[in-house]
Amino acid sequence: xxxxxxxxxxxxxxxxxxxxxxxxxxxxxxxxxxxxxxxxxxxxxxxxxxxxxxxxxxxxxxxxxxxxxxxxxxxxxxxxxxxxxxxxxxxxxxxxxxxxxxxxxxxxxxxxxxxxxxxxxxxxxxxxxxxxxxxxxxxxxxxxxxxxxxxxxxxxxxxxxxxxxxxxxxxxxxxxxxxxxxxxxxxxxxxxxxxxxxxxxxxxxxxxxxxxxxxxxxxxxxxxxxxxxxxxxxxxxxxxxxxxxxx
Amino acid sequence: xxxxxxxxxxxxxxxxxxxxxxxxxxxxxxxxxxxxxxxxxxxxxxxxxxxxxxxxxxxxxxxxxxxxxxxxxxxxxxxxxxxxxxxxxxxxxxxxxxxxxxxxxxxxxxxxxxxxxxxxxxxxxxxxxxxxxxxxxxxxxxxxxxxxxxxxxxxxxxxxxxxxxxxxxxxxxxxxxxxxxxxxxxxxxxxxxxxxxxxxxxxxxxxxxxxxxxxxxxxxxxxxxxxxxxxxxxxxxxxxxxxxxxxxxxxxxxxxxxxxxxxxxxxxxxx
Numbered sequence: 001x002x003x004x005x006x007x008x009x010x011x012x013x014x015x016x017x018x019x020x021x022x023x024x025x026x027x028x029x030x031x032x033x034x035x036x037x038x039x040x041x042x043x044x045x046x047x048x049x050x051x052x053x054x055x056x057x058x059x060x061x062x063x064x065x066x067x068x069x070x071x072x073x074x075x076x077x078x079x080x081x082x083x084x085x086x087x088x089x090x091x092x093x094x095x096x097x098x099x100x101x102x103x104x105x106x107x108x109x110x111x112x113x114x115x116x117x118x119x120x121x122x123x124x125x126x127x128x129x130x131x132x133x134x135x136x137x138x139x140x141x142x143x144x145x146x147x148x149x150x151x152x153x154x155x156x157x158x159x160x161x162x163x164x165x166x167x168x169x170x171x172x173x174x175x176x177x178x179x180x181x182x183x184x185x186x187x188x189x190x191x192x193x194x195x196x197x198x199x200x201x202x203x204x205x206x207x208x209x210x211x212x213x214x215x216x217x218x219x220x221x222x223x224x225x226x227x228x229x230x231x232x233x234x235x236x237x238x239x240x241x242x243x244x245x246x247x
Numbered sequence: 248x249x250x251x252x253x254x255x256x257x258x259x260x261x262x263x264x265x266x267x268x269x270x271x272x273x274x275x276x277x278x279x280x281x282x283x284x285x286x287x288x289x290x291x292x293x294x295x296x297x298x299x300x301x302x303x304x305x306x307x308x309x310x311x312x313x314x315x316x317x318x319x320x321x322x323x324x325x326x327x328x329x330x331x332x333x334x335x336x337x338x339x340x341x342x343x344x345x346x347x348x349x350x351x352x353x354x355x356x357x358x359x360x361x362x363x364x365x366x367x368x369x370x371x372x373x374x375x376x377x378x379x380x381x382x383x384x385x386x387x388x389x390x391x392x393x394x395x396x397x398x399x400x401x402x403x404x405x406x407x408x409x410x411x412x413x414x415x416x417x418x419x420x421x422x423x424x425x426x427x428x429x430x431x432x433x434x435x436x437x438x439x440x441x442x443x444x445x446x447x448x449x450x451x452x453x454x455x456x457x458x459x460x461x462x463x464x465x466x467x468x469x470x471x472x473x474x475x476x477x478x479x480x481x482x483x484x485x486x487x488x489x490x491x492x493x494x495x496x497x498x499x500x501x502x503x504x505x506x507x508x509x510x511x512x513x514x515x516x517x518x
Binding site: 050083091093094095102103105106107109110111115116119137155 | 381484488
């Protein structure tokens with residue numbers, strides 16, 4: 001049987017000041033799924049995300065495609081788990097877009113030809129192939145977000161994790177990113193509190209609240225349950241109806 | 248404020264496809280270094296004039312607008328003027344103009360003009376280098392020159408990466424400083440005062456959050472780099488290896504020949 005893309009068992013984590021962030025999280029995501037992890041501010045969503053590639057290490061067990069996250073496996077884990085952070089400015093730290101996209105493959109010790117091929121393919125996947133020689137700080141926020149996604153795609157991850165992908169995007173850039181993300185044939189975990197955005201990309205939703213998984217199921221059921229959302233300080237935008245909202 | 252600061256920080260490199268732009272950055276860096284040394288070895292006006300003609304040729308070949316001459320000299324204009332004045336007034340010789348205890352001598356003018364011209368050429372040669380070489384290429388060249396030192400434990404790649412990241416974050420930090428400044432102004436802080444004490448009081452609320460933001464950036468940057476398998480420079484491969492072609496070698500040869508001509512100009516042209 002193929003191992004699960006993500007298998008988290010009884011994960012606990014507290015920050016150095018003692019504040020508990022994760023209090024026994026259990027989560028299993030199968031390969032090929034697109035899962036939204038939703039929850040109010042401070043629910044532990046970003047903390048959970050940083051456990052998926054071993055940046056943070058709590059008590060409990062985290063396995064990615066059957067490989068346990070631990071000291072000896074970090075390089076393999078980080079190759080397989082691509083994380084796109086909320087602020088693209090901190091992911092684009094070199095002086096040209098192509099150099100940024102090449103950063104991960106260079107760390108993976110690939111050949112010059114292979115790196116060039118991946119840079120080209122990744123930029124094409126996010127419709128940014130014409131911007132390779134541009135400096136990232138000259139791009140619009142939406143373009144930066146797409147390039148940040150390309151910097152991760154160039155590592156050909158098996159699991160793509162996105163932290164608040166829709167934050168600060170204008171409607172057009174939002175739409176472009178949805179189209180790109182839906183077209184990517186990898187397992188996706190989207191951490192967000194933008195419920196309509198999650199609904200457009202994912203078929204399953206997990207509510208994280210108070211450091212625990214409070215609900216897990218088909219996204220139609222979760223977002224269709226107003227009482228459940230309300231009890232975890234979540235709310236759909238005014239006028240948004242779950243049925244028929246998916247384009 | 249932001250306008251001028253951003254222009255200063257980002258107006259260095261002029262994207263283009265000229266012959267000078269296309270030369271291997273290692274050759275350009277080496278030539279600039281040799282040019283700077285040559286400026287201090289050259290003994291008289293004939294040699295210095297040849298150096299100036301060579302540089303002017305690079306300005307033209309690089310397609311750089313004439314205003315870059317002024318822009319390149321502006322930061323050190325005071326120093327250049329000061330150098331000229333000190334030389335003109337301090338050297339003994341045939342007095343041309345005397346005002347009170349000060350005399351401007353012919354020898355002073357000659358020596359002052361020579362030193363000032365040399366300083367200006369030094370500044371302008373750095374303008375040609377930075378205006379025709381992208382920061383990425385410059386750091387690639389820097390790393391290449393540092394590579395032999397990696398054998399004795401010098402972290403060549405890390406140094407080049409640090410320089411790249413520092414350059415990359417200048418516009419980001421300037422923008423944030425500008426945002427903070429506007430936020431402070433919106434709450435009544437007046438930074439146009441002449442009183443140094445009040446000015447310091449106004450600047451402090453700007454400096455502290457800027458430091459906090461910088462540390463936050465550093466933290467996020469470290470996480471983003473680790474997430475993309477960064478484990479230091481050892482064993483890393485490169486996206487674009489620098490490769491020198493015939494054109495680069497010819498360019499270097501011409502530059503070396505010209506430099507040699509300038510250095511030996513005094514011998515056949517007279518003092």
